[in-house]
Amino acid sequence: MDEEIGGLFRQEAAELMASLERGLLDLERAPKDRAIIDAVFRDLHTIKGSGAMFGFAALARFVHEFESVFDNLRQGTHGVDQAVIAVALRSCDHIGRLIEAPEGAEAASAELLDALRLAASGETAAAPPPGWSLVFRLGRQVLRLGGNPRLLLAELAELGAADIRARLAAIPALDALDPQDCCTGWQASLPATVPQTAIEDIFLFYRDDMQFNLQDAASAPDLPAAAQPPAEAPAPPVPAPSDPVPVPDPAVAPPAPVREAPAAAPANPPVAETMRVETGRLDELMDRVGELVIAEARLSALAQRFGDPSLLAVTEDIQRLSSGMRNATMSIRMVPIGSIMGRFRRLMRDLSQTLGKPIAFTTGGEDTELDKTVIELLADPLVHILRNSADHGLESAEARRAAGKPETGSIELAAAYSGAEVLITVRDDGRGLDAEAIRSQAIARNMITADAQLSQSETFRLIFEPGFSTAKKVTELSGRGVGLDVVKRTIETLRGQIDLASEPGKGATVTLRLPLTLAIVDGLQIEVGGENYTFPLAAVEECVELPPEFETEGRSSSFLNIRGGLVPFLRLRTLFAIREPVPPFQKVVIVSAGGQRIGLVVDRIVGNNQTVIKQLSRLHAHLKCFSGATILGDGSVALILDVPQLVSLGRAQEDRLRDQHGERAA
């Protein structure tokens, strides 16, 4: 389990570092762009957070300082210049080394941070820190004899070698290259504190047959300086080619097409056998399956019409195949949310220790399944939310005792289905949100004007805006105002919503509502005024006949009595302004969302179908009652009704009626 998580972290870190590197490079071009600085900041913050969570303490320490330097830059007058970027890029590489070999690499942290602070202060960098500069090239035969340059590089790294680079000039062209020859040379710089013999000992077995040049960095000015063009930064590790010839070590002696790839890339531990696939590609697969389902529906409609037995047989096969394919495609994407909850336990344990607050962490609804891409994207936001609950939400043990609460704060993470949505809640029993503090902070940060009129929930939502933080001191965990805006953006990407509820002194609850919607859901097709519409079947509770006394629209009542419970109902005909005559025997579809039920009056219930959800165009995206559209078997379009919206409409109507009723009674 731990290894699996470590592997995942490595993947994640690799992505973050790539993003960080991109950000730094962009910044070089646009040094004053706040959005880029914020993005760099977020990347650093996430690396730090995840790193600390998985026990990469050296990494977290380093990144924390790295982040501080950028924080000063962000607030100070001195802009981000070439020198800063150059050192920042090296620091980015260093992060990679800290992940691969934390013990060996940490020695170089301090030196890099000094350089970073110096560059950020705007003074010219001092002479390069004194130390050893090493250039070496092993014998050509060394790979055949079982020599392993990677092990040598690892030993160098253990001595604190920084800036190990491959020298590729001697690699011949592809047709002249023998992959078993060692043609790569390397260069490295080592701290001055390392004794010369320690360096020489590493090469003990190789010294007789190699080029070895070790000198004081000061006397070796020809070594490319630290600020090398970033294009030379270590490239991703070379994928091992499946080569029938026994190649000693493909990562060390890459076949020539990948000449540019420095062989000095640190050995990557094997990553678990999972693949990260771009969301876009999975979406495309799902789209195609959706099209297939639609085409299949058309085919079976045709086959039914012609009644040809052989055509019907083929149609049945295709039906079976497409439904199998649909299930397979969906199952690729569905994973229980428990798969990410496990890692939060460790996070909370460490948080509890770091913050010195006893925390009881509980989880619920681990078996709630969500689309894999959704789950993956959820991990970061949840880390941020949990961290905020622990750091800002929960009071210290003393404060809790003083407030008459148990010393141990509790944080609960739970997931549950709710109709066509999944609700994920993070509940703490801490001090709750302080609307006044949030407001004054927002004013201080120029996020709102001093006279802005905001409702409580609008005020709460400010904490999800970029640059917001009320923490009095910056801790390793949170409080730089990067983080919660990540949450907001991620949830928005997932078409979800964030709700915040809080009771001062009693705690706060963050609720993430995520659409369960995969691209294909089971739907209930209905007809109103001659048009077809679809409900997500998961939101439908039951269908009943509209009692005759409600046949025509009257003002008498808008409640149905469903087995003793009053359910408000809406007439879709009224809602859609359909003036055609009302057909006899209207039906009521009872739907629920967020634990509330309403009835919707429809003309006719057609039946259930597979609904391939298509997004509405941007022109129609503002429509409140529809969440999308689907294509029916006969090729016509049916709009998908947005159940949560309709439910809140129905509830609003109910409240209105109750108010009127109350007024009359009074």
Place this chain on the structure above:
Amino acid sequence: MTKTILAVDDSPSVRQMVRLTLTGAGYSVVEAVDGQDALEKASAQKFDAILTDQNMPRLDGISFIRKFRDTASAVGVPIVFLSTESHEGLKQQAREAGAIGWMMKPFDQAQLLAVVKKVAGA
């Protein structure tokens, strides 16, 4: 993945010492009693490193290295030559035959581990 080391020595006690040291550090060890035995075993299986003695019946260490290096399965397999004789000549011969490293007997467990780690990785 566990690394597998071939220990070639005609002395059971040396083999045992090598085996105990290396298995204790997480390696897996295959033993061969002389150069001929080693040649057969090394041709049948790919080892992460081979440690060989010099003076053995049937086939001595340097001859084993030479013969083994002539086979395709020897590519990329590091061989460490263990010798009691401290003169340079033998060491040089072993290198020319295709050994990547050497170690002087007697060696202790720490030295052995350091050398194996150096050539085969941890």
